[in-house]
Amino acid sequence: MEIRSLYFDGSILHILDQRYLPFEVIDVQCKTECDVWEAINKMKIRGAPAIGVAAAYGMYLGLRNFEGSTETFIQKAKELKDYLDSARPTAVNLAWATKRILDKILSNGEKSPEELKQIALIEAKNIENEDIERNFKIGEFGSELFTDGDTIMTICNTGELATIKHGTAFSVIKRSFEKYKNISVIALETRPYLQGARLTAFELKEAGIPFRLITDNMAAFVMQKGLVSGIVTGADRIASNGDTANKVGTYMLAVLAHYHKIPFYVAAPLSTIDLNIESGKEIPIEERNSDEVTHCMGQRIAPNGVEVYNFSFDVTPHELITGIITDKGIAYPPFKKSIKKLFEF
Numbered sequence: 429m430e431i432r433s434l435y436f437d438g439s440i441l442h443i444l445d446q447r448y449l450p451f452e453v454i455d456v457q458c459k460t461e462c463d464v465w466e467a468i469n470k471m472k473i474r475g476a477p478a479i480g481v482a483a484a485y486g487m488y489l490g491l492r493n494f495e496g497s498t499e500t501f502i503q504k505a506k507e508l509k510d511y512l513d514s515a516r517p518t519a520v521n522l523a524w525a526t527k528r529i530l531d532k533i534l535s536n537g538e539k540s541p542e543e544l545k546q547i548a549l550i551e552a553k554n555i556e557n558e559d560i561e562r563n564f565k566i567g568e569f570g571s572e573l574f575t576d577g578d579t580i581m582t583i584c585n586t587g588e589l590a591t592i593k594h595g596t597a598f599s600v601i602k603r604s605f606e607k608y609k610n611i612s613v614i615a616l617e618t619r620p621y622l623q624g625a626r627l628t629a630f631e632l633k634e635a636g637i638p639f640r641l642i643t644d645n646m647a648a649f650v651m652q653k654g655l656v657s658g659i660v661t662g663a664d665r666i667a668s669n670g671d672t673a674n675k676v677g678t679y680m681l682a683v684l685a686h687y688h689k690i691p692f693y694v695a696a697p698l699s700t701i702d703l704n705i706e707s708g709k710e711i712p713i714e715e716r717n718s719d720e721v722t723h724c725m726g727q728r729i730a731p732n733g734v735e736v737y738n739f740s741f742d743v744t745p746h747e748l749i750t751g752i753i754t755d756k757g758i759a760y761p762p763f764k765k766s767i768k769k770l771f772e773f
């Protein structure tokens with residue numbers, strides 16, 4: 429079954445509501461920028477690259493019925509970017525995508541609003557199509573790091589549902605499975621949204637890749653038992669020094685990998701690298717509703733009124749990262765230098 433996180437039919441942005449997977453396939457029809465904002469904020473669609481593409485289409489949906497001068501059209505586009513960027517703060521791909529659309533409009537400021545609407549739509553389609561090629565290349569580069577018989581651990585979901593196609597860390601896993609014998613996966617369930625149990629397990633099964641699903645608190649023991657050859661995770665924002673924000677629990681894996689001398693890789697397109705920040709200290713970490721912690725699949729599991737922490741991401745210091753796999757190649761320490769070099773290609 430072909431899994432698509434989203435598709436634009438020329439009028440409506442269709443989003444697969446991931447909150448109900450793998451049990452129900454529900455199509456969310458986004459007709460306005462508000463529909464897109466809600467789809468991102470409520471995690472109907474999630475995954476850094478996927479929310480970037482959704483927001484790019486959200487810019488078009490917010491502009492397509494605009495009437496007025498080019499000057500007020502540009503002002504509207506700037507307001508739309510700020511609005512859509514506010515849906516979720518951590519994944520830089522969101523703001524990167526809306527900036528792509530705004531910059532395209534600004535560089536064509538002499539055109540009419542009707543022409544600029546089409547330019548915005550074409551740029552959104554470009555961002556969508558580029559994601560496919562980028563992720564395929566991530567898989568090619570990353571699979572060079574593995575060999576026959578390897579077991580790859582991963583957290584959260586970085587597959588087709590988090591991107592447009594191939595995935596990021598999932599692309600490395602899939603390409604390794606295609607190239608080598610006896611590749612298998614250990615996937616963390618990834619509380620509280622259960623991206624691993626609900627989405628990655630679904631995608632691995634669809635792909636016919638052997639895997640074991642584990643609870644997040646099993647990760648250390650599984651590593652101590654020597655069952656993990658390497659770890660590949662996704663990323664939501666990578667600072668210019670290589671510090672990486674990713675799903676909460678990633679930092680835990682990195683520390684454990686360091687202790688157990690297991691290679692720890694991050695996989696992401698260049699659009700996930702934020703050269704405007706020096707370190708992970710500057711990355712905004714999203715905190716979500718406490719219900720996600722006190723409930724599981726809508727079922728209350730904690731007493732009423734308990735206090736929680738619900739950090740949706742954490743930051744892995746670059747010192748714990750073996751390499752960063754991108755669509756332009758693999759960056760190795762010192763990351764400040766190697767990341768900069770990737771942008772020169």
Ligand SMILES: CSC[C@H]1O[C@H](OP(=O)(O)O)[C@H](O)[C@@H]1O
Pocket residue numbers: 474475476477583584585586587590591595596597623661662663664674675676740
């Ligand atoms: C290739 S997806 C990158 C990243 O996004 C996920 O977060 P969320 O499910 O909250 O959107 C997770 O951190 C993935 O690694």
